[in-house]
Amino acid sequence: MSHATAPNAHAVLPLETRLARFPAQQVAVAQQHVVSYREAGDARGVALPLVLLHGIGSGAASWVQQFEALGTTRRVLAWDAPGYGESTPVAAGSPFASDYANVLKAWLDALGIARCVLVGHSLGAIVAGAFAAANPARVAGLLLVSPAGGYGTAAPEVRASKRDARLAMLADLGPAGLAETRSANMLSPHADETARDWVRWNMSRIVPHGYAQATHLLANADLAADLAAFTGRVAVVAGAQDSITLPTACARLARIARAPFQTVPRAGHAGYIEAPAAYNTILDTFCRASDASAGNRSF
Structure with a gap:
């Protein structure tokens, strides 16, 4: 049995206590611009680094259960996207995926990561897809978890409506209010209170501008176009009870990417938080296959 499928010895500890093992760090990626991130594992290992990109209502801290399970066999890193945590926002007021992908490239350069396995959850999948399409040689495997496709090809009025409704909700509720009213949508009815508390904790810490x-x-993104352009290894996974990025929509993106698709039973949108054992096994299996295809045969 791989470590990713073993019982979690830390599960009895509060998640914030467990997170303290992986403190936030900052690295300069340009003059007066930093990216904050958390990491686990040994940078000297031969396995490919695993890079995790969070969704719109989350942050690097949401991946603590992946740090614990997967950091024993490889370097695992999760960023706070630009405008999240202590990361400097992108310059554009209405940015595109390429703006974030450029920061991702600069961050990986700053950390000396030439090639990785890249995982994007929800909005993070949009950034991951844009980076992979622009830098295919740097992505040994692209795993999309409940990917958001973006509204870039929708009619202008649809794009504006989707954007403005979310901005109005942010203005009315603020981060704490969003966490109280929206966090439950991220999970399936099977999620326990620990998972619900953790999603709420992460969402309450978003930075309004970011x-x-x-x-x-x-509103601006078109993940499908980037997936059509990327010819490397791709896989797509979604929670069977995801009510935000529906499994049917995720399956469509998988077809565009010519990629395998699977659903995880009894899991919602933030499945990696509520069903960590299942998702850690998926991530571990995908990473090991990516290692093998990249020539790291010892893993």
Whole structure:
């Protein structure tokens, strides 16, 4: 049995206590621009690094259960996207995926990561797809978890409506209010209270300006176009009870990417939080296959 499928010895500890093992760090990626991130594992290992990109209502801290399970066999890193945590926002008021992908490239350069396995959840899948399409040699495997496709090809009035409704909700509720009213939508009815508390904790810490920019990104993005352009290894996974990025929509993106698609039973949109054992096994299996295809045969 791989470590990713073993019982979690830390599960009895509060998630914030467990997160303290992976403290936030900052690295300069340009003059007066930083990216904050968390990491686990040993940078000297031969396995490919695993890079995790969170969704619009989350942050690097949401991946703590993946740090614990997967950091024993490889370097695992999760960023706070531009405008989240201590990461400097992108310059554009209404950014595109390429704006975030350029920061991702600069961050990986700063950390000396030439090639990785890249995982994007929800909005993070949009950034991951844009980066992979622009830098295919740097992505040994692209795994999309409940990917958001973006509204870039929708009619202008649809794009504006989707964008403005989310911005109005942010203005009315603020981060704490969003966390109270929206966090339950991220999970299936089977999620336990620990998972619900963790989603709420992460969502309550969003930075309004960064969230607003990410809302524009969602309106502007077209993940399908980037997936059609990328010819490397891709896989797509979704929670069977995801009510935000429906499994049917995720399956469509998988077909465009010519990629395998699977659903995880009893899991919602933030499945990696509520069903960590299942998702850690998927991530571990995908990483090991990517290692093998990249020539790291010892893993």
